[in-house]
Amino acid sequence: MTGVKTIYLDNAATSWPKPEAVYRAMDDFMRRTGASPGRSGHRLSIEAGRVAYDTREALAMLFGVRDPTRIVFTANATEALNVVIRGMLHPGDHVITSGMEHNSVMRPLRAAEQAGVRVTVVPYQPAGTLQAGGVERAIGEDTRLIVLSHASNVAGNLLPIAEAGLIARKRGVTFLVDAAQTAGCCAINVEAMNIDVLAFSGHKGLYGPQGTGGLYIRQGMESRIRPLKHGGTGSRSESEYQPEFLPDKYESGTPNTVGLAGLCAGVRFVLEQGGAIQRRERELAAALLQGLGGIPGVVVHGQNSAEGRIAVISFNISGLTPSEVSMGLEEHGILCRPGLHCSPAAHRTLGTFPQGTARLSPGYFTSDEDIEAALQAVREIAARGAGG
Amino acid sequence: MERAQHGVVLFYSMSHALWAEKLFKGTGIPVKLIPVPRQLSSDCGICLRFDQPDEPRVRDILDRKQIEIQGIHPI
Numbered sequence: 531m532t533g534v535k536t537i538y539l540d541n542a543a544t545s546w547p548k549p550e551a552v553y554r555a556m557d558d559f560m561r562r563t564g565a566s567p568g569r570s571g572h573r574l575s576i577e578a579g580r581v582a583y584d585t586r587e588a589l590a591m592l593f594g595v596r597d598p599t600r601i602v603f604t605a606n607a608t609e610a611l612n613v614v615i616r617g618m619l620h621p622g623d624h625v626i627t628s629g630m631e632h633n634s635v636m637r638p639l640r641a642a643e644q645a646g647v648r649v650t651v652v653p654y655q656p657a658g659t660l661q662a663g664g665v666e667r668a669i670g671e672d673t674r675l676i677v678l679s680h681a682s683n684v685a686g687n688l689l690p691i692a693e694a695g696l697i698a699r700k701r702g703v704t705f706l707v708d709a710a711q712t713a714g715c716c717a718i719n720v721e722a723m724n725i726d727v728l729a730f731s732g733h734k735g736l737y738g739p740q741g742t743g744g745l746y747i748r749q750g751m752e753s754r755i756r757p758l759k760h761g762g763t764g765s766r767s768e769s770e771y772q773p774e775f776l777p778d779k780y781e782s783g784t785p786n787t788v789g790l791a792g793l794c795a796g797v798r799f800v801l802e803q804g805g806a807i808q809r810r811e812r813e814l815a816a817a818l819l820q821g822l823g824g825i826p827g828v829v830v831h832g833q834n835s836a837e838g839r840i841a842v843i844s845f846n847i848s849g850l851t852p853s854e855v856s857m858g859l860e861e862h863g864i865l866c867r868p869g870l871h872c873s874p875a876a877h878r879t880l881g882t883f884p885q886g887t888a889r890l891s892p893g894y895f896t897s898d899e900d901i902e903a904a905l906q907a908v909r910e911i912a913a914r915g916a917g918g
Numbered sequence: 919m920e921r922a923q924h925g926v927v928l929f930y931s932m933s934h935a936l937w938a939e940k941l942f943k944g945t946g947i948p949v950k951l952i953p954v955p956r957q958l959s960s961d962c963g964i965c966l967r968f969d970q971p972d973e974p975r976v977r978d979i980l981d982r983k984q985i986e987i988q989g990i991h992p993i
């Protein structure tokens with residue numbers, strides 16, 4: 531339809547638009563730098579290396595990490611999670627996760643299970659401390675890893691990461707956090723939260739382009755995690771064996787340096803905004819929750835308050851499937867994501883499996899008018915749904 | 919033989935070298951990233967050159983910031 535303004539409410543999949551500085555940094559890198567970092571020692575290669583280094587430094591600052599070389603880049607959060615899950619579990623090991631996970635956690639875990647790893651899924655409890663207690667009770671002699679998402683990409687609820695981190699540290703179990711949904715919009719301090727390994731997406735709340743993501747790996751952990759890929763790193767070139775030091779151990783092959791240029795600008799943007807992003811997203815979530823709550827026929831799934839959550843909201847309209855809702859919204863220019871959001875486990879927990887939900891995920895650049903337009907569209911669709 | 923006027927710090931990875939470069943830029947100690955000279959061997963293809971008289975300060979700063987290095991050599 532022409533003349534309808536596009537309102538992008540799918541920031542949980544990937545954020546868009548990006549800050550201007552991100553577009554500029556990527557264009558600039560392609561035109562003026564372009565070289566492969568760390569391979570050749572010439573001026574442009576060093577300049578490209580600086581782009582990657584600066585990105586590590588910005589991320590280290592964001593996550594409270596002293597040593598920027600503990601930040602490793604991957605293609606996305608999925609690859610980051612695979613590095614750790616596939617790289618550290620052996621048959622006979624036990625791993626604990628929650629009933630709120632994305633398939634980028636569940637599928638590598640289920641594959642490990644088929645190879646002889648024991649997996650415990652702690653049921654998700656709306657009261658976070660209960661869930662941390664469940665994690666603690668599940669720990670046994672052979673428990674090697676606890677994996678939890680920081681926030682659900684379906685219902686937006688935060689999980690009790692700090693509590694679980696304390697338990698994991700006390701019991702000597704490695705703690706991996708999937709921060710795909712929270713990096714950039716929630717404060718994360720890996721020291722204070724006792725996080726051993728943090729996986730993040732670069733292309734969501736950090737405002738980088740698609741094809742960026744990574745890991746923070748605590749000092750010493752690398753001896754326990756095999757790399758997914760082996761290959762050229764630009765370092766120790768005389769050796770036919772993979773280097774053991776970070777970040778090179780996990781960064782074989784020419785990286786996505788143009789993507790990192792964008793990610794660096796995105797993370798710097800996040801650092802400049804300080805807490806403003808979280809405050810704004812909380813306002814947006816509150817406005818959506820309040821608006822949706824007043825529409826007859828609309829059911830919001832998961833937590834109803836703007837506290838303890840991110841701006842990711844799942845709902846259904848009685849009598850309509852999530853795809854009908856999403857198609858109806860698109861007629862009003864509103865882009866959202868219907869279905870299961872790669873998270874069958876979370877939908878089972880919420881009782882929305884297999885039909886799924888419609889998910890609205892505003893971002894820092896979403897305006898109050900955008901939210902009002904979305905709510906108005908939902909009102910019309912719900913009224914039509916109830917009438918027809 | 920001519921006395922060495924420069925020293926170089928060798929690192930495990932380019933990330934470490936760039937980290938160190940950035941630190942020294944903040945201290946006013948003149949440094950330059952250069953390809954590792956042929957007579958030395960290093961894990962990383964580039965190293966950080968400094969003026970020989972600055973060596974004690976260079977060592978001290980690397981130490982205090984806990985940047986892992988492979989070694990320091992005169993060139």
Ligand SMILES: Cc1ncc(COP(=O)(O)O)c(C=O)c1O
Nearest residue numbers: 606607608632634679683710731
């Ligand atoms: C909770 C969660 N984990 C992991 C991922 C995977 O992230 P990526 O697309 O960067 O691989 C996503 C989003 O897609 C997510 O929402």
